[in-house]
Amino acid sequence: MTKVQITIDGQKIAAEAGSTVLEAAREAGLDIPTLCHHPALSNWGACRICLVEIERQRALQTACTFPVTEGMVVHTESEKVVAARKFVLQLLFSERNHYCMYCQMSGDCELQSLAYRYGLTEWPYPRPVEPLAVDATRQYFVMDHNRCILCRRCVRACAELVANHTLGVRERGIHSMITADLNVPMGESSCIQCGTCLQVCPTGALMDLKSAYRGRETQVERTRSTCVGCSIGCGIELVSRANHLVRIEGDWDAEVNKGLLCVVGRFEPLFDDRQRVTQPLVRRRGLLEPCEWDEALGLVAEKLSGDSLAALITTRATNETMTQFGRLFRSLGAEMAAVGSLAPAPGAEGRLTDLAEADVILVVGADLKKDHQVAGAFVRRAVDRGARLALVADADNGLASYATWHVGFDQMDSLVGMAAQASRPVVVCAADLPAEAEAALAPLAGKASFLGLSRGSNSRGAVAAGLPLSRGGEASARVLYILAEDDRLHIPRNGAGFVVAQASYVGPLTDMADVVLPAPIWAEQSGHVTNTEGRVQSVQAALTPPENVWPTVKVLKTLAGRLNLAL
Amino acid sequence: MSPEEQKQPTHPETPTAKQAQRSMLLTALYIAQAQYGHLNDEALQRVAERLGLPLSEVYSTASFYSLYRLKPVGRYVIQVCDGLSCHLAGGADTLVDYIRQKLGIRVGETTSDGLFTLQTVECVASCGTSPAVRVNDELYENMTPQKVDRLLDQLAGR
Ligand code: SF4
Ligand code: SF4
Ligand code: SF4
Ligand code: FES
Ligand code: FES
Numbered sequence: 158m159t160k161v162q163i164t165i166d167g168q169k170i171a172a173e174a175g176s177t178v179l180e181a182a183r184e185a186g187l188d189i190p191t192l193c194h195h196p197a198l199s200n201w202g203a204c205r206i207c208l209v210e211i212e213r214q215r216a217l218q219t220a221c222t223f224p225v226t227e228g229m230v231v232h233t234e235s236e237k238v239v240a241a242r243k244f245v246l247q248l249l250f251s252e253r254n255h256y257c258m259y260c261q262m263s264g265d266c267e268l269q270s271l272a273y274r275y276g277l278t279e280w281p282y283p284r285p286v287e288p289l290a291v292d293a294t295r296q297y298f299v300m301d302h303n304r305c306i307l308c309r310r311c312v313r314a315c316a317e318l319v320a321n322h323t324l325g326v327r328e329r330g331i332h333s334m335i336t337a338d339l340n341v342p343m344g345e346s347s348c349i350q351c352g353t354c355l356q357v358c359p360t361g362a363l364m365d366l367k368s369a370y371r372g373r374e375t376q377v378e379r380t381r382s383t384c385v386g387c388s389i390g391c392g393i394e395l396v397s398r399a400n401h402l403v404r405i406e407g408d409w410d411a412e413v414n415k416g417l418l419c420v421v422g423r424f425e426p427l428f429d430d431r432q433r434v435t436q437p438l439v440r441r442r443g444l445l446e447p448c449e450w451d452e453a454l455g456l457v458a459e460k461l462s463g464d465s466l467a468a469l470i471t472t473r474a475t476n477e478t479m480t481q482f483g484r485l486f487r488s489l490g491a492e493m494a495a496v497g498s499l500a501p502a503p504g505a506e507g508r509l510t511d512l513a514e515a516d517v518i519l520v521v522g523a524d525l526k527k528d529h530q531v532a533g534a535f536v537r538r539a540v541d542r543g544a545r546l547a548l549v550a551d552a553d554n555g556l557a558s559y560a561t562w563h564v565g566f567d568q569m570d571s572l573v574g575m576a577a578q579a580s581r582p583v584v585v586c587a588a589d590l591p592a593e594a595e596a597a598l599a600p601l602a603g604k605a606s607f608l609g610l611s612r613g614s615n616s617r618g619a620v621a622a623g624l625p626l627s628r629g630g631e632a633s634a635r636v637l638y639i640l641a642e643d644d645r646l647h648i649p650r651n652g653a654g655f656v657v658a659q660a661s662y663v664g665p666l667t668d669m670a671d672v673v674l675p676a677p678i679w680a681e682q683s684g685h686v687t688n689t690e691g692r693v694q695s696v697q698a699a700l701t702p703p704e705n706v707w708p709t710v711k712v713l714k715t716l717a718g719r720l721n722l723a724l
Numbered sequence: 725m726s727p728e729e730q731k732q733p734t735h736p737e738t739p740t741a742k743q744a745q746r747s748m749l750l751t752a753l754y755i756a757q758a759q760y761g762h763l764n765d766e767a768l769q770r771v772a773e774r775l776g777l778p779l780s781e782v783y784s785t786a787s788f789y790s791l792y793r794l795k796p797v798g799r800y801v802i803q804v805c806d807g808l809s810c811h812l813a814g815g816a817d818t819l820v821d822y823i824r825q826k827l828g829i830r831v832g833e834t835t836s837d838g839l840f841t842l843q844t845v846e847c848v849a850s851c852g853t854s855p856a857v858r859v860n861d862e863l864y865e866n867m868t869p870q871k872v873d874r875l876l877d878q879l880a881g882r
Contacts, residue, residue, distance in 0.1 A: 322779075322780055322781065325778075329788050337780065
């Protein structure tokens with residue numbers, strides 16, 4: 158790669174040709190402040206806070222957009238620069254309501270921290286009198302226009318990363334406002350509540366209902382982990398404080414999702430209000446009563462030996478749990494299954510990143526607005542870039558408006574033929590396709606790369622652990638063992654005489670169980686999961702389970718011990 | 725079209741299909757406004773659909789330019805020029821005041837019979853014959869209160 162020699166604040170730097178002054182400075186560890194700039198988004202040059210002095214340039218220039226050239230000499234904190242930055246800040250502070258002490262971002266706000274950095278102690282300009290609207294029409298987060306600095310990070314995130322294009326800026330000048338679609342309330346707009354805009358907002362304008370006021374950056378812990386909301390397995394950061402989950406953020410460095418998340422991964426775990434199971438329970442005279450682990454495990458061990466046995470496991474479980482589960486129930490001769498399924502892949506298996514290169518994307522049976530939503534964002538991005546989407550799906554499919562062709566399964570052959578002509582076709586298929594649809598994909602083997610979206614987060618991990626996959630309703634045996642953890646499984650009793658549920662939450666499963674063994678939730682255990690591409694990723698515990706809740710694997714091992722199985 | 729024929733342009737200066745569609749937005753909005761009288765949701769939606777652009781982008785653009793009307797206006801939109809020349813010619817203030825009183829509406833409002841909307845605009849490129857007034861797409865030059873009287877009567881069909 159070609160380098161150019163530049164000088165920033167007296168420091169000689171070999172900068173990458175084509176990079177911006179900001180990138181070169183950051184590469185060299187120099188800090189130029191930014192507001193509208195975000196590394197994951199296109200450069201905008203709107204806020205003017207990154208102004209720097211470049212010798213032989215008449216005016217100050219925005220470091221975030223100005224390309225480096227050979228011999229360039231840059232001053233990032235000269236008197237002129239500092240005065241300009243102060244002026245920009247004063248204007249920003251005077252435009253809307255930035256009374257930081259009433260703002261949930263106080264302490265973490267990028268605007269506020271710049272005010273400290275440049276010693277803003279007063280408002281030299283008249284401050285706003287008219288309060289602006291607060292849009293609280295979305296379920297999980299709020300838009301407070303009073304705190305907005307119109308940096309448009311949210312607009313770019315929604316357009317460039319999520320490719321959902323919900324956000325825009327209406328009117329101009331002092332009347333400018335962030336708006337959705339045809340100026341409708343956010344909750345009535347095309348917004349899919351992925352929260353990507355929320356994650357990039359530098360101020361308190363976008364505010365997450367759960368994490369607001371619950372801890373500044375210096376008070377929280379961050380744990381890198383993997384979302385088990387679906388089989389995409391997005392990289393996340395679990396933000397926690399005092400053993401409570403405060404927030405979930407997309408991990409910008411994660412290969413799978415590169416910072417993106419969907420509503421399921423970002424918000425749903427925080428709003429899970431089911432009641433926890435915190436101790437072992439045994440049913441006596443029809444009622445579940447607390448008991449000691451010893452008693453509960455004794456009872457379960459007794460039932461597991463002897464009678465006809467079926468054992469089901471959630472596909473939210475880790476590979477480690479799957480393996481241990483397989484060992485235990487295999488040696489007990491149980492009928493085993495993990496509740497999930499794989500999608501067909503009649504040809505070379507692809508990766509999510511293939512979508513970025515595809516010219517034709519054939520989506521079969523999947524509604525990527527409802528499930529595997531981050532894959533949906535990648536498909537929409539590809540369409541924005543010029544790829545064409547061929548959809549074989551129901552008429553109400555969430556990506557219908559992005560499709561060039563949209564047919565039902567009965568007319569799928571025409572689209573398969575078309576995809577076979579493309580130069581880089583990618584097929585995205587759902588699990589549980591009708592057999593004819595699976596067969597119809599055969600001509601694409603060897604031509605397209607296949608991205609199957611398995612149902613159940615870790616169905617591939619289950620298969621690797623030797624567990625067959627099922628819908629979960631077929632098992633029939635005298636004794637039924639269900640390892641559900643925090644999954645919302647719906648499993649019929651099918652006449653079983655005795656049911657064991659290893660579960661994190663009270664629900665339909667514990668209602669029918671004869672013994673309930675408390676289980677940690679996903680954020681309380683470490684291990685690995687295998688995503689739909691076959692990528693093995695790590696899950697890290699961010700929280701400690703309640704006192705009397707044992708790790709799932711420990712329970713399985715203890716049961717094996719009681720049954721005198723050497724596993 | 726086969727995928728072969730639809731290959732993306734490779735020359736860096738060639739606009740993508742999307743950019744080409746986007747470049748038609750201003751014209752499309754103009755046509756829609758002419759058809760609908762103002763850019764209501766239906767008009768904006770149709771523009772978005774026809775050009776394959778997001779609603780947000782269509783709305784942002786339509787609301788950015790003051791010559792697009794998002795709210796209903798009267799049959800005749802009276803635009804009194806408030807540019808520098810017209811202002812100096814003494815026209816703007818006097819004419820605006822005169823029309824305001826005559827029609828009983830403020831700038832930006834529409835008469836209750838739906839006939840007239842009053843607006844002020846910047847230079848309408850008729851500085852040599854200022855003060856200038858535009859009604860819909862017609863230009864009226866060297867305006868005086870008397871000429872306004874006649875014009876309004878004529879438009880109202882009196
Ligand atoms: S909401 Fe946040 S990200 Fe969006 S423009 Fe306002 S300050 Fe910037
Ligand atoms: S939540 Fe996602 S879809 Fe909704 S406005 Fe923000 S980025 Fe766009
Ligand atoms: S796409 Fe799947 S893995 Fe990614 S955030 Fe959503 S639920 Fe989690
Ligand atoms: S960060 Fe450079 S102009 Fe906003
Ligand atoms: S200022 Fe009125 S026409 Fe130019």
